[in-house]
């Protein structure tokens with residue numbers, strides 16, 4: 001099969017996208033997706049997404065991690081696929097799409113910034129001196145000093161493959177607070193099994209945890225290795241977070257065709 005693909009990135013979290021509205025790519029296998037995402041044998045990406053047709057929605061987002069397996073929600077992916085939908089001619093003021101964790105809304109600013117509404121969060125678990133929560137994907141949040149000096153691959157891997165998380169896996173975020181409304185996040189991603197330049201659901205999780213700690217923000221600027229995102233949300237009483245929006249750039253990098261064997 002020949003795959004017509006589009007490469008996108010959102011703060012350095014990069015994806016292969018394909019228009020699957022006629023189901024022509026639905027038969028892609030785990031091995032084929034893993035190979036396409038491989039940075040030496042393939043196009044190279046943190047994940048692959050299919051844009052599917054879905055009644056009642058502008059589109060459906062089907063997301064696969066770089067290991068070829070279907071992942072849980074991807075925040076940067078959701079922002080990139082919205083831009084992709086726009087480029088395919090699906091023009092809306094308010095996009096409505098469905099992903100693995102349910103319904104999402106998204107908007108594209110005149111300056112190209114894409115904002116994505118994330119699912120509500122109603123539980124943040126304490127785990128020793130760290131935190132665990134699900135923002136569409138499961139996240140482990142570890143507060144640290146000097147996040148740039150951390151060996152994210154090694155330390156992230158140790159947590160991800162520890163007894164508590166080995167079976168299901170978890171995404172591990174190391175977070176440094178810079179000022180009252182600014183944090184830096186570095187993420188070890190499950191399914192990529194490496195550090196990525198940015199993880200949207202991880203950035204969202206980190207922003208919520210810092211509010212949960214009553215540091216008082218509801219509009220948090222988050223720096224990642226690949227750029228800056230903002231997270232806006234309302235805290236509705238104890239441990240209930242709603243109207244969570246993840247905002248930042250999402251750009252097409254190139255497009256092409258590849259023969260998939």
Ligand SMILES: N[C@H](CCC[C@H](N)C(=O)O)C(=O)O
Pocket residue numbers: 013065070071072073074075076077137138170171189190191192196198199200201202
């Ligand atoms: N990069 C993604 C997270 C992908 C989730 C995936 N790593 C999984 O746990 O299935 C993001 O921007 O939110």
